[in-house]
Amino acid sequence: MTDPDRLEPLAVLRQLPDWANCPADAPVTRLGGLTNRVFRIDLPDGPVVVRLPGKGTEAYIDREIEAHNARVAETAGVSPRLLHVDPARGVMVTTHVDGVTMTPEGFAGRAGAPARAARAFAQLHRSGLQFRHRFELFSEIETYRKQVAALGVALPEGYDATVESAGTIRAALASRPVPLAPCHCDPLCENFIDTGSRMWVVDWEYSGMNDPMWDLGDLSVEAGFDAAQDAELLAAYFDGAVPPDAEARMVIYKAMCDLLWTLWGLVQHGNGNEAEDFWAYATGRLERCRALMAGPGFDAHVDRLARGG
Numbered sequence: 001m002t003d004p005d006r007l008e009p010l011a012v013l014r015q016l017p018d019w020a021n022c023p024a025d026a027p028v029t030r031l032g033g034l035t036n037r038v039f040r041i042d043l044p045d046g047p048v049v050v051r052l053p054g055k056g057t058e059a060y061i062d063r064e065i066e067a068h069n070a071r072v073a074e075t076a077g078v079s080p081r082l083l084h085v086d087p088a089r090g091v092m093v094t095t096h097v098d099g100v101t102m103t104p105e106g107f108a109g110r111a112g113a114p115a116r117a118a119r120a121f122a123q124l125h126r127s128g129l130q131f132r133h134r135f136e137l138f139s140e141i142e143t144y145r146k147q148v149a150a151l152g153v154a155l156p157e158g159y160d161a162t163v164e165s166a167g168t169i170r171a172a173l174a175s176r177p178v179p180l181a182p183c184h185c186d187p188l189c190e191n192f193i194d195t196g197s198r199m200w201v202v203d204w205e206y207s208g209m210n211d212p213m214w215d216l217g218d219l220s221v222e223a224g225f226d227a228a229q230d231a232e233l234l235a236a237y238f239d240g241a242v243p244p245d246a247e248a249r250m251v252i253y254k255a256m257c258d259l260l261w262t263l264w265g266l267v268q269h270g271n272g273n274e275a276e277d278f279w280a281y282a283t284g285r286l287e288r289c290r291a292l293m294a295g296p297g298f299d300a301h302v303d304r305l306a307r308g309g
Contacts, residue, residue, distance in 0.1 A: 009039040009050045012091055016084055019043070019093075031101070032190060034275050035268065036205075040096055048083060053090030056271035060147060061205050063087035065132045069207040072182060076127040078120045078201050094202070099195040107189060107223040114229045115236035116199040117192055117219060122237050124201070125181040125212040135185045135208030137256055138170055144263035151270030156283045162259060162290055169252055172306040173211075176245065183210035187219040213246055217253030221288075245308065248301040255298070258289035 006028040013019045022043050031038040035054035040047050053061075064087045073079035084093040100106060107113045141163065148155065184191070186206035193200040216237060220230055234242045234250065265282030268275075292298060 009037075009041060009052060012052065013041060013048070013050055013093065016093070018084065019048075034188075035273060036090075047096035049080070049094045049096050051090075051092040051094075055273070056267075057090065057205075059271075060144075060267065061090075062133070063090050066205050066207070067092075069131045069133070069182070070204040072129045072131055073124065073184075073201065073204055073207070076124045076129055076182070078124045079204070080200060080202060097193045097195070097200045097202075099193040099200065102189040102192040102194055102199075102223075104189055104222070104224045106194065107225070107229070110194060110196075112232075113194055113199070114223075114225065114233045116194060116197075117187075118216070118233045118236035120192075120199040120201055121184075121212070121215050121219075122239075125183065125215070127182065129182055131182040131208050133208035134180070135183065135206070135210040135214070137173075137214075137260060140260055141263065144260065144267060148263055148266045148270065151267065153266045153270040155266070156262070156286050158290065159262065159286055162286065162293070165293065166256065166259060168306075169256065169302055172302050173249075173252070176305055176308060178211050178213075178249075180209040181212045183207060183212060183215050185210055185214060185218070187215055187222060189219075189223050211249060211253075213249035214253045214257070217250040218257040220250065221254045221257055245305055248305040251298065251301045252305065255289050255292035258285040258292065262286045262289065 009028060010022075010024065010026060014022055014024070022041075027042040029040040031040055031049065033054070035057055037052045037054065039050045039052075041050055067085040067087045070079060070082050070085065070092070074082050080097050081095040082092070083095060085091070100110070102113065107117075184201055184204065184207050186203065187201075191201060191203045193202065216233055219225075220233065223229070225233065230250070234247060238246070262282045262285045265278045265285060269278035269282060
């Protein structure tokens with residue numbers, strides 16, 4: 001880690017009243033993040049996690065909503081304790097969870113990890129608590145398209161045609177509305193911390209009230225789950241028999257999350273985010289979306305949802 005990377009989060013932390021006297025030489029570890037910068041800072045009374053906002057995130061992240069939803073997720077018992085949040089600056093400080101930050105390999109190699117993630121989702125979704133913001137797939141697509149256009153970034157070839165072909169999916173979802181629940185909406189593997197006995201969930205930037213099956217479908221895609229892992233995820237979430245319409249929604253959202261996050265990748269590309277090659281990220285997600293929609297059984301899931309089971 002370069003010295004400025006170490007000094008900035010420490011300087012931010014020392015500006016806050018509760019940490020004004022923290023050691024200037026406290027160890028700092030970069031924890032990652034595609035857009036934001038996240039650091040562990042080891043203090044005499046235990047480590048904390050400091051999140052600094054990424055460049056350009058103010059254009060598409062409402063930090064007031066994020067702060068509210070992070071507090072609600074803490075109340076639901078699925079997210080670490082929020083020690084400080086400043087929505088105006090995008091700075092957040094939380095307790096550090098002693099566990100393994102997940103990856104696709106981690107989900108594949110840690111027995112029961114998909115089930116633990118499912119139980120965390122279920123705890124949140126069934127909490128009866130309310131998030132601010134309605135995360136609605138096709139509204140989110142339109143919002144991101146406007147941001148992409150404003151940045152002067154061209155859509156990948158075939159994007160408009162894929163959105164058009166998703167019209168039957170939009171109609172099927174609209175015909176079978178479900179009760180909304182507080183959802184994470186951006187379940188990257190790295191947003192899960194596994195202690196071996198439970199899964200903690202972090203990063204509530206994109207959270208909102210949504211169809212609960214979005215969280216399951218999106219996690220399945222991000223973690224690269226196979227059929228057995230999908231079955232484990234669903235069985236643990238429902239603690240038994242899985243409703244056919246729920247499985248259909250999960251499969252549909254596996255494709256639709258890629259359709260949405262293609263645009264997110266284009267926004268990162270347009271903002272010059274150097275965390276990775278975001279043009280390749282975006283085109284790769286679009287290709288996977290189209291492959292999932294063309295895959296065996298996908299149309300049957302859409303038909304099942306449209307028929308109501």
